[in-house]
Amino acid sequence: MHNEQGIQAEQVRLTGRANIICILKILEHYSDEDHILGMHEIIDHMRDDFGLKVDRRTVYSAIAALNTDKLGYDISCYDENGKGYYLRSRLFEPSEVRLLTDAVYSLHYITNKQTSDMVDKIQSTLSINYRSSYKHLFSVNTERKTENRTVFYNIDVLEEAISEGKKVMFAYMRYGLDKRLHPRREEEYVVNPYSMVCDNQNYYLICIKEGKSNISYYRIDLMKDIKITDDQIDVKPSEADLMSTKKIVYAYAGKQEDIVLRCDNSVIGGVIDKFGTDIRITACDENRFDVRLRAVPTGVLYWTMQYLSKVEIISPKSMREEAIKLIKTNKYEV
16 A cells, blocks of 8 residues: 555656646747747647646646746746746847857858758757747858768767877868869878867867877868777877967968068958957057967968958068968969
8 A cells, every 4th residue: 555655656746747847848949028828828738749637736836846946947927927927048048049050050061961950959949939030041151061971970089089088090081073072092090189179160170190299180071980099199188289279370280480460450350350369469550550479370371361462471581481482373473
């Protein structure tokens, strides 16, 4: 008899928990400030969506439990708004969902299918009413999306390897004239992995090649057949010059140098966007300024090419000479 009572009590507790979860799902899916659910609507959704028959007391009890500090949900109730119930705070605000949706659409290192799946997950944090207002958003460059479907798998494997301090090996790909990915070489790459970073809309692995000492960058969307080896990394993170990765430009590795650029005032926004605010800016005259920074010259050199008439390399001398060489060997013969 006591055993049966215990079983019944446990069933009541489980039912109560199920009611709380289901009512939370209903509030998440259907309610917002502009779409407040009445008591009858919640009861109807419990029946239609979950096949559960509940009364007012059950709904009152579940919402009261959700509104406690222990569970931490912020639900506006009838006593407050005079209409019914809605979930007032969510994981993401609508403006945050818009920002994240746009960001995912812009990532060309994930496939169109993965983009669609991620957008659906992000937008599922909104009510069904707000989701409809985001249907007009779309990716403007679907043709730039990668064909490599293993990007998320690669990230998981690399994260595991980095945590365990083990080397990884992989085939590194490049596009051919057929617009398909092909291996760069027959033998696989073996590297010591340290971290991953997003730069210039690409996602890179920061690593050191086996037997080398300099930092290298490999695009994660161009890796295939990635595997964790049994070998521990050769160069410990404390021995690698990982601080240099904070100033990468276009993922060019190498030794950082002191660089001076003379720029027209019109490009100050581009300078801040690319190099941040940890730079020295000095006005030359009313139209130009000098910017001093420390970075790998190669990446900065190629960045300056897009501002050819507005940015001049002052130093180092070798970087300035390389820029002059590039300009003289242009394909327009001018």
